[in-house]
Each structure stands twice: as structure tokens, then as C-alpha cells.
Amino acid sequence: MASPNQRSIGIDNLYSAGAPSCKVDTKTVANCALLVADICKRYGTPLDRKHVLDRNELTATACPVG
Incomplete structure (x- = not known):
């Protein structure tokens, strides 16, 4: 899968x-x-939690707030 x-x-x-x-x-x-x-x-993207994510839901981060 692409990054x-x-x-x-x-x-x-x-x-x-x-x-x-x-x-x-x-x-x-x-x-x-x-x-x-x-x-x-x-872009016709649904505005919901399935499509709008916090960055730490995709990749590890040291920031305490995502």
C-alpha cells in the first residue's frame, strides 16, 4: 500500500x-x-471519522496531541 x-x-x-x-x-x-x-x-470525500483521521492514527508520532 502507498504511504x-x-x-x-x-x-x-x-x-x-x-x-x-x-x-x-x-x-x-x-x-x-x-x-x-x-x-x-x-474532492467529494465524506466528512466523517472514517475519512478524516488524526495523524497518529496513520503513523507513529512523538507529539502528545497527535
């Missing part, structure tokens, strides 16, 4: 406070949700 980078779209958000708190600003989260919804609509 996730060859068959998916990845979105990463910058942590506002940095390690160790790793908190993403709520405005960033809201804008990311709008972006994901728009991408799903454009």
Missing part, C-alpha cells in the same frame, strides 16, 4: 505555546476545521 503522503492530504498546526504544553489556539482549530470541510467538499 500516507501519496494518498492523503496532511494538515499540521503550529502550537501557540510550544512544548511542553502543546496547545493549539482555538482560532487555529476552527480555521483548520473549515479548511478540512472545504477540502472534503471539493
Whole structure:
């Protein structure tokens, strides 16, 4: 099977406070949700947990929040 980078779209958000708190600003989260919804609509992808995954559901990561 192809790597996730060859068959998916990845979105990463910058942590506002940095390690160790790793908190993403709520405005960033809201804008990311709008972006994901728009991408799903454009590509005809269902907007659900089967198709929209956290990165640590695909590959291991050291980040505590995925």
C-alpha cells in the first residue's frame, strides 16, 4: 500500500505555546476545521471519522496531541 503522503492530504498546526504544553489556539482549530470541510467538499470525500483521521492514527508520532 502507498504511504500516507501519496494518498492523503496532511494538515499540521503550529502550537501557540510550544512544548511542553502543546496547545493549539482555538482560532487555529476552527480555521483548520473549515479548511478540512472545504477540502472534503471539493474532492467529494465524506466528512466523517472514517475519512478524516488524526495523524497518529496513520503513523507513529512523538507529539502528545497527535
